[in-house]
Amino acid sequence: MSSNELPSPVDSAWLEAHLGDPNVVVVDATTHLSFPDGKPAIESGEQSYRAAHIEGAVFADLLTDFADHDAAAPWTVPSSEQFAAAAGALGIGDGAIVVIYDQHDGYWATRLWWHLRFEGFDSAVVLDGGLPAWQASGRAVTDAESTPTARTFTGVRRPELIRSTEDVAAALDDPNTILVNVLDPASYRGDNSDAPRRGHIPGSVNLPVSEIRDSETGELKSVDQLRTLFTEAGLLDTDRTVVTYCGGGIAATGVAHALALAGRDDVAVYDGSMSAWSSNPDLPLVTGPSPR
Structure with missing residues (x-):
């Protein structure tokens, strides 16, 4: 399957049918943002991911691995080198088809989708409706650990x-x-x-x-x-x-x-x-x- 054959966005039925494809990398990009007392509270979604995720999905921490640690604001775009290392470690790279979801309203998933495009990677799509739609359709989640197969990420930034x-x-x-x-x-x-x-x-x-x-x-x-x-x-x-x-x-x-x-x-x-x-x-x- 090539990236040209990908529907965009993908739905839960399509993803379920392609979970066994070794080139399909499923990524949970969940981050939690709330406003107690009117002030933003930010939390990594890693614990939520570990508790329940789509089988085989890996976790992308947008607060740490995919952000500039020295920037004043969270989620700030890091260097291309940092991004490539983080993406490659998750199996995002040459030859991969990446399907991204989150456990909220989908905008953490689109953040990673956009960031991948910014770094020159086009073979990524968003799961329509994210994990809520996946579960609403009766499809199973798991807490089983997923081990990514590392890839080399190459790309040229699009300023x-x-x-x-x-x-x-x-x-x-x-x-x-x-x-x-x-x-x-x-x-x-x-x-x-x-x-x-x-x-x-x-x-x-x-x-x-x-x-x-x-x-x-x-x-x-x-x-x-x-x-x-x-x-x-x-x-x-x-x-x-x-x-x-x-x-x-x-x-x-x-x-x-x-x-x-x-x-x-x-x-x-x-x-x-x-x-x-x-x-x-x-x-x-x-x-x-x-x-x-």
């Missing part, structure tokens, strides 16, 4: 798929760049926070990441539905550059992934997102509804 704070600031007056805030409308407007720095980056439009999924099943809307959504928002206009952002660079990858399914695979992600932007008092923020 056009990422933006820094400086890049975003420089493009504020560029009419050919669309900044897309994927947070909920209240967060976008800035009316649900007591923080002194709230709101959104000037000129950005609001397309909540929740709009790309079916509210009942948690699975992605159809490609036709996604295309309609993105066309109405002006995001499929290839004459314009699309940059997505959120709170910390996770949910933004969910919309980038959905846009790729709809035919727009050149979308960039602002890695630092609002965590980085709002921490700099010299950078502007505005409040109010989206012009979209």
Whole structure:
């Protein structure tokens, strides 16, 4: 099977049928993020993975192995060398077909999907609906240990798929760049926070990441539905550059992934997102509804 034969995203039936393929590497990318007392609490998903995962799946720790340890913010992109070593140790590399899932709403999975593409690896897909959909369909999970077969990861970075704070600031007056805030409308407007720095980056439009999924099943809307959504928002206009952002660079990858399914695979992600932007008092923020 080649990467060209992969459905994207894959569903639980497809994955179950291919679990025995030695070139199919299943990756659990779960991370836990909660907001007790309104402050973010971040925890590795490793214990949850060990308790229950898809048979044969390996665990990718996005907080440690796939992040820059010296960066101020969690999940910051590390060096290509660190990424290649971490990916290769899990069996992600030359000749592999990678299927990624998480135990939440899928955006940890899309974060790793985006990161793989950023590092030049295209043979990765996301399990639609993640572990919740897998279990809802009656398929089994296990706590049995999985031992990866290491591979060599080779790839060339695609710098056009990422933006820094400086890049975003420089493009504020560029009419050919669309900044897309994927947070909920209240967060976008800035009316649900007591923080002194709230709101959104000037000129950005609001397309909540929740709009790309079916509210009942948690699975992605159809490609036709996604295309309609993105066309109405002006995001499929290839004459314009699309940059997505959120709170910390996770949910933004969910919309980038959905846009790729709809035919727009050149979308960039602002890695630092609002965590980085709002921490700099010299950078502007505005409040109010989206012009979209």
